[in-house]
Amino acid sequence: METDDPSVPEVDTGLPVEAKASILLVEDELTTRLLMSRQLKRDGSEVEVVSNGLQALELLKKRFFPMLITDWDMPEMNGVALCKAVREMPLEGYVYIILLTAREGKAHVIEGLAAGADDYLTKPPDENELRARLNTGRRILKLEQSLRAANRRIHLLSITDALTATFNRRHLMERLPLELERARRYGRPLSVVLCDVDHFKRINDTYGHQAGDCVLSDLAKLLMESTRANIDWVARYGGEEFLIVLPETPVERAMAFAEKIRSTIEVHAFSAGDTRVGASASFGVAGYDAVPESKEASVDHLVASADQCLYISKEKGRNRTTGTFLDETKSISTSVGSTVEI
Numbered sequence: 001m002e003t004d005d006p007s008v009p010e011v012d013t014g015l016p017v018e019a020k021a022s023i024l025l026v027e028d029e030l031t032t033r034l035l036m037s038r039q040l041k042r043d044g045s046e047v048e049v050v051s052n053g054l055q056a057l058e059l060l061k062k063r064f065f066p067m068l069i070t071d072w073d074m075p076e077m078n079g080v081a082l083c084k085a086v087r088e089m090p091l092e093g094y095v096y097i098i099l100l101t102a103r104e105g106k107a108h109v110i111e112g113l114a115a116g117a118d119d120y121l122t123k124p125p126d127e128n129e130l131r132a133r134l135n136t137g138r139r140i141l142k143l144e145q146s147l148r149a150a151n152r153r154i155h156l157l158s159i160t161d162a163l164t165a166t167f168n169r170r171h172l173m174e175r176l177p178l179e180l181e182r183a184r185r186y187g188r189p190l191s192v193v194l195c196d197v198d199h200f201k202r203i204n205d206t207y208g209h210q211a212g213d214c215v216l217s218d219l220a221k222l223l224m225e226s227t228r229a230n231i232d233w234v235a236r237y238g239g240e241e242f243l244i245v246l247p248e249t250p251v252e253r254a255m256a257f258a259e260k261i262r263s264t265i266e267v268h269a270f271s272a273g274d275t276r277v278g279a280s281a282s283f284g285v286a287g288y289d290a291v292p293e294s295k296e297a298s299v300d301h302l303v304a305s306a307d308q309c310l311y312i313s314k315e316k317g318r319n320r321t322t323g324t325f326l327d328e329t330k331s332i333s334t335s336v337g338s339t340v341e342i
Contacts, residue, residue, distance in 0.1 A: 021066035021141055022046045026056045028074045032123060039127050053077030057085055064092045066141050072101035083116035094144045096137040161236040163213055164220035172235035172243060176299050179247055183291040190247055191254035191287025194306040197240040198280045198318040211272035215279055216240060218270045226261050250289045255323045258283040262321055284310025285323030
């Protein structure tokens with residue numbers, strides 16, 4: 001299943017369990033900057049050093065740092081303002097911030113923590129205390145990473161069909177409108193392919209429902225292996241129906257894609273335990289070579305057109321592909337077996 005999806009976070013941000021987080025050190029005072037940089041490197045950390053808050057923000061826009069150590073008093077942007085700015089940035093993951101200060105008193109500590117800092121150190125920092133504070137931050141980052149990974153797993157389960165490991169219909173109806181809108185915005189092609197297993201009830205009646213489930217699971221795997229990673233995606237549309245979404249794909253290419261899968265399914269021996277089951281599938285293809293601005297270009301119209309083409313394939317004998325251009329200037333196209341007629 002492809003995963004480059006805004007609704008399916010795939011990038012593993014945060015800390016690997018055994019790695020030490022990269023640290024961004026923000027300090028305008030040269031002596032302290034050199035001292036702390038050496039201390040951090042002795043601890044085994046990768047360190048990037050800048051001299052003020054504005055430089056830190058610019059660097060954070062280019063690269064993610066899980067840990068940030070910043071001085072309080074700096075020109076242009078001080079540490080408190082930097083903390084607030086970092087907390088407002090849409091970053092890949094959580095940034096653990098240690099505020100470095102020569103100021104004394106509980107009020108200053110409270111002000112720093114309220115601005116978004118997680119911890120503080122008094123200048124000049126003791127190396128053992130610095131190491132202890134960093135280890136505390138690493139433990140928190142590992143916990144944050146574990147929570148993030150668990151949330152990703154829960155989200156993925158909520159949008160995945162349990163039997164076939166494709167996306168489920170709920171995700172289809174949430175994501176397909178986004179694909180259509182993107183194609184409409186840039187005038188790009190978009191096609192969908194509706195696949196339905198022929199005589200699926202006969203498979204269940206002859207071999208049993210467990211065998212039918214094996215056929216569906218095996219078929220879904222064939223479909224997903226045939227798609228482009230991080231571009232195309234597959235969803236279970238109904239009982240034995242699957243919808244394949246092909247962004248950046250004109251209709252004729254989608255027809256060729258469907259026909260290739262159809263011929264693969266036709267000769268494939270589906271495994272159901274010790275039994276080998278033969279099956280075929282019918283396909284309906286619909287799409288735009290350039291999605292227009294008109295209201296007629298809707299998800300309902302796109303899917304209904306593919307469904308109508310699938311119905312024609314079934315009516316004409318099954319195990320074939322029927323497709324239609326939704327662009328008004330083009331006409332329906334059909335394919336039978338491996339011969340395509342335009």
